[in-house]
Amino acid sequence: DADVTQTPRNRITKTGKRIMLECSQTKGHDRMYWYRQDPGLGLRLIYYSFDVKDINKGEISDGYSVSRQAQAKFSLSLESAIPNQTALYFCATSDFGGSTDTQYFGPGTRLTVL
Amino acid sequence: DAKTTQPPSMDCAEGRAANLPCNHSTISGNEYVYWYRQIHSQGPQYIIHGLKNNETNEMASLIITEDRKSSTLILPHATLRDTAVYYCIVRAYVKGAGSYQLTFGKGTKLSVIP
Numbered sequence A: 001d002a003d004v005t006q007t008p009r010n011r012i013t014k015t016g017k018r019i020m021l022e023c024s025q026t027k028g029h030d031r032m033y034w035y036r037q038d039p040g041l042g043l044r045l046i047y048y049s050f051d052v053k054d055i056n057k058g059e060i061s062d063g064y065s066v067s068r069q070a071q072a073k074f075s076l077s078l079e080s081a082i083p084n085q086t087a088l089y090f091c092a093t094s095d096f097g098g099s100t101d102t103q104y105f106g107p108g109t110r111l112t113v114l
Numbered sequence B: 001d002a003k004t005t006q007p008p009s010m011d012c013a014e015g016r017a018a019n020l021p022c023n024h025s026t027i028s029g030n031e032y033v034y035w036y037r038q039i040h041s042q043g044p045q046y047i048i049h050g051l052k053n054n055e056t057n058e059m060a061s062l063i064i065t066e067d068r069k070s071s072t073l074i075l076p077h078a079t080l081r082d083t084a085v086y087y088c089i090v091r092a093y094v095k096g097a098g099s100y101q102l103t104f105g106k107g108t109k110l111s112v113i114p
Helices: none
Strands: A004-007 A010-013 A019-025 A031-037 A043-051 A054-057 A064-070 A073-078 A087-094 A103-105 A109-113 B009-013 B018-023 B033-038 B045-050 B061-064 B070-075 B084-090 B092-094 B099-101 B108-113
Touching: A004 A087, A010 A019, A019 A031, A019 A087, A019 A109, A031 A064, A031 A073, A043 A064, A043 A073, A054 A064, A073 A087, A103 B045, B009 B018, B018 B033, B018 B084, B018 B108, B033 B061, B045 B061, B045 B070, B070 B084
Parallel strands: A010 A109, B009 B108
Antiparallel strands: A004 A019, A019 A073, A031 A043, A031 A087, A043 A054, A064 A073, A087 A103, A087 A109, B018 B070, B033 B045, B033 B084, B061 B070, B084 B108, B092 B099
């Protein structure tokens, strides 16, 4: 979905390096999410944010941190990258409307940690 | 959390209807059924969601059984571009978080055959 963009799209780095993945959205949504996907597996939630002042850990937050710089921007950092963090990373946004909360995903960032 | 069961793979002839089943026998009364698809490592794409009634949009139809223990996603005229992994997700409420986490399983790999 072009309304959710991720940079970079591909990144190769070395063990121990600090890496930042960025997500921007023009959908005007308050909620943003970071997921990772490993080969052959479903997506797992890393962090999520309901607004600029709200950050929550997801299922697999160890080794990651996030920053919500503005409503439209949500960054994911790997403080010291390790090889098992090699994965596809997806950002998503949603707008809670009563009882529904449809998430829309970005194109993904393929991260390789050597 | 309500779990879902989907067949790992299905084939469908181009131009025919693709019917993708999903079992969610432990679904709670206020949980929605969501369908997403993922085309070759792209970001998951939202298709449709429903609670009790059958739903239809420009992409697909969702048929939910009266007891809500299963559902079927119908792509009325499958094309080669519909080849993807289709995820049936029951939106679960994560206690203490105020969040509605989407839990992605392994999905059904749909292959549309010319």
